[in-house]
Each structure stands twice: as C-alpha cells, then as structure tokens.
Amino acid sequence: xxxxxxxxxxxxxxxxxxxxxxxxxxxxxxxxxxxxxxxxxxxxxxxxxxxxxxxxxxxxxxxxxxxxxxxxxxxxxxxxxxxxxxxxxxxxxxxxxxxxxxxxxxxxxxxxxxxxxxxxxxxxxxxxxxxxxxxxxxxxxxxxxxxxxxxxxxxxxxxxxxxxxxxxxxxxxxxxxxxxxxxxxxxxxxxxxxxxxxxxxxxxxxxxxxxxxxxxxxxxxxxxxxxxxxxxxxxxxxxxxxxxxxxxxxxxxxxxxxxxxxxxxxxxxxxxxxxxxxxxxxxxxxxxxxxxxxxxxxxxxxxxxxxxxxxxxxxxxxxxxxxxxxxxxxxxxxxxxxxxxxxxxxxxxxxxxxxxxxxxxxxxxxxxxxxxxxxxxxxxxxxxxxxxxxxxxxxxxxxxxxxxxxxxxxxxxxx
Ligand code: SAJ
Numbered sequence: 001x002x003x004x005x006x007x008x009x010x011x012x013x014x015x016x017x018x019x020x021x022x023x024x025x026x027x028x029x030x031x032x033x034x035x036x037x038x039x040x041x042x043x044x045x046x047x048x049x050x051x052x053x054x055x056x057x058x059x060x061x062x063x064x065x066x067x068x069x070x071x072x073x074x075x076x077x078x079x080x081x082x083x084x085x086x087x088x089x090x091x092x093x094x095x096x097x098x099x100x101x102x103x104x105x106x107x108x109x110x111x112x113x114x115x116x117x118x119x120x121x122x123x124x125x126x127x128x129x130x131x132x133x134x135x136x137x138x139x140x141x142x143x144x145x146x147x148x149x150x151x152x153x154x155x156x157x158x159x160x161x162x163x164x165x166x167x168x169x170x171x172x173x174x175x176x177x178x179x180x181x182x183x184x185x186x187x188x189x190x191x192x193x194x195x196x197x198x199x200x201x202x203x204x205x206x207x208x209x210x211x212x213x214x215x216x217x218x219x220x221x222x223x224x225x226x227x228x229x230x231x232x233x234x235x236x237x238x239x240x241x242x243x244x245x246x247x248x249x250x251x252x253x254x255x256x257x258x259x260x261x262x263x264x265x266x267x268x269x270x271x272x273x274x275x276x277x278x279x280x281x282x283x284x285x286x287x288x289x290x291x292x293x294x295x296x297x298x299x300x301x302x303x304x305x306x307x308x309x310x311x312x313x314x315x316x317x318x319x320x321x322x323x324x325x326x327x328x329x330x331x332x333x334x335x336x337x338x339x340x341x342x343x344x345x346x347x348x349x350x351x352x353x354x355x356x357x358x359x360x361x362x363x364x365x366x367x368x369x370x371x372x373x374x375x376x377x378x379x380x381x382x383x384x385x386x387x388x389x390x391x392x393x394x395x396x397x398x399x400x401x402x403x404x405x406x407x408x409x410x411x412x413x414x415x
Contacts, residue, residue, distance in 0.1 A: 053167055263331045
C-alpha cells in the first residue's frame, strides 16, 4: 500500500526537514507541533531553525499545498515521531515528550496505521511507545494490540543526520529500521523508500535503538581519546595536532580531534542512555563522557594561567556554538567556558560569535561583551579559540602577534 498522507510529530531540527523532504516527493504531509509560533511560521512557508536550504524546501512544499502544520493531530496513514529525548537529573533518559506524542496521536489512530519513532532513544523505548499507545487507546473502538497481531505497526528508525548537512544526509544515508515485528519493519521500509536513496536495513527495535546510541558513543569515545592525548601532550611538551596527524598516517588509525569538550544534543547525551541501561558494564562509555565533560575545566585552567601573564588581561573567547559554522548553542562547551571565565573575574571578557547577533540568556547577566572579531583582535591580549568557525580559520599569524593563545581547536598548530 502506498502512502498518501503522512504526519510528522515534532517539527524541530529533524522533524521539519523530514516533513519537507517527504512532501517534496508528492506525499501530503501534516506536521504537528506544540509550539504555535513554529506552526504559524511553517504555514507561512518560513522556517524557525537554521539549516542550509531548508527554507527553500519548506517554502516550496507549503506553496504547492503538500505541507501544512497544525497543533492538533489528525488522521494519517503513518505517524513519524521526532521529539526531543533529553536526560533528567542523574543522566536518566526523559521519555516524557514521546509519551505526550503517544497521547496526542492515540485518539486519531486508525487500524493499519504505522507509527515510527525517530527520536534517539534508550533501549526499550519503542516497546514502551507501543504500550503507551495501547494504554491510551484502551477505551476506544479498537484498542492497540502489542505483538504479532498488532493492529497498529510500530517501528524505530533512528535519525542519523549531521546538523548542517541535514537535507543531503536525510536522502543519502542508509537507514536502520527496527520494527516491533517483521511486518512493522516492512511497512516502515516502504515509507522510507519513498524518500531515502541509501539502503534501508531491517532489524528489531532494541537493536536499532542500540545501534544509534552506539554510533554516537563510538564518536564520543574516540574524541575522549583525542582529548586525553591533548592533556598528555601538554604535559610532555608535544604538539597534539601534529601527533594525531602522524598517527593517522597509519592506514588503520583514525583518531578524531581534541577540542574544548563535546557539545550538542546528541553525542554529549546519547552515551548516557547506554550507561543508564547497563551501569556496571558501560565502563569505557562512562569514562569517555567524564573525560569529555572534564575538558572545559582544563581549558579554564589554561586560560587562567595565560591571564596571569598580564596586569590587565583582556580575554577574547572565539566562538560560542557547539561546533563550527552553526548557530546552535545547545550543550556548548564554548558557552560554558565563556560563562565560567566571566564568573571568575580574571579579566575583561569579550565574546566573538559570528553566527549570532545578541548574547544568549546564559551570558546576559554577566560582564561579557559580544564584539566583532576585528574588535577582539584589536583589544585582547589573551585569545581563546573555542570553535573552528571559518572566520577564525582565516586568521593569520599577524592577527595574533603578541597575544597569548589558548587554541583548543588546533587552528594555529601550523601557523
Ligand atoms: N567534536 C570534537 N572533535 C571531533 C569531532 C567533534 O571535539 O573530532 C565535537 C564537536 O565540536 C561538537 C561535538 O563533538 O561539540 C559533536 O559534534 P559532531 O559534529 O561530531 O556531531 P553532532 O552532535 O553534530 O551530530 C552527531 C552525528 N553522529 C555521528 O557522526 C556518529 C550525527 O550523524 C547524528 O545524527 C547526531 O549526532 C544525532 O542527532 O545523534
């Protein structure tokens, strides 16, 4: 059976591009979100998030009437849930957004519908979603059955796109599809085949959940290794960038880059889901998280030492985003470091972030000025490179002349 009407629940960094891409294939897409502002913006053909080319794809889909957003769910053949899965205190996964989505769509579900969980989730979350759907449908005309005879098919298909390259990766990446049953996987595969050019590989829901967590944990562990090497290299007076470049010349070695810590809402979060599920066994995954979370304090110590060299230190923090060339400040170590430096009162703090126009709430009540790169280079005697934005990569050794540089991204390792 082909899909004529699909609903996407949660119109954020993943849901909105997914909705727009499916709509661009000629399928009618209804986007559901709890934010009235997001719904209104999308219905005007505009976007509320920054992602290259997304504005064009959304505008086109809305203009031809294939995409529309609403606050209240309505019937569709398939529902794709792309809501946040943050963690609560003690690094425990918070599934409340998935639960709310289940509650919202349950009344409009019809026999034979497909429900896909796209949100990165701890192992067991898809089974839990099926149980919630059953619970919220219990009093209705046909209750959702869990298991082989389920009248609603439930599957997990974790999103895997890289912020900044979402539209391209949504179509070209392979997809892992973990159905609650074989039939669920087949239906879900049919839906993804309408817009995915990569391969769709089927498994069960628990393995699909774990596969996504494993991908991000692999990266976290590799970055932790690089971060540990950077601290060891400082102790041993070795340039860590040169060291890693040399080691990576080996055909079977591929070490990622050290930095000021790991940010974003994925790699800094997902490994904790594994640790929470298997606290005794997930030793390396936990340690990697601790190493990466400890890196900002190490950077702060380095800056503090650098500031001690000056009577009136003026410290310029270059970058606030969690990675290069985006405006996303979520879980950003750069933001954290800048805030803590201001609290320490060790000098005047300047912040440079070419991708935003005003200081974020977290920095508003602090003695920090948001300045241009040029002003920072004119005034500062200590430069702290926190993000490798393209504007910072273009700096020359003349720009840094007599300044002390704490370079967490290796921009000046060869300059
Ligand atoms: N970082 C380093 N060193 C590196 C690479 C990254 O310190 O060598 C830091 C970045 O500066 C940033 C953080 O790690 O603070 C994460 O950045 P990222 O570019 O590695 O990843 P995300 O969080 O933008 O996206 C990841 C991707 N996962 C993988 O590459 C395995 C993406 O494909 C996932 O869809 C996304 O997580 C997600 O939603 O889970």
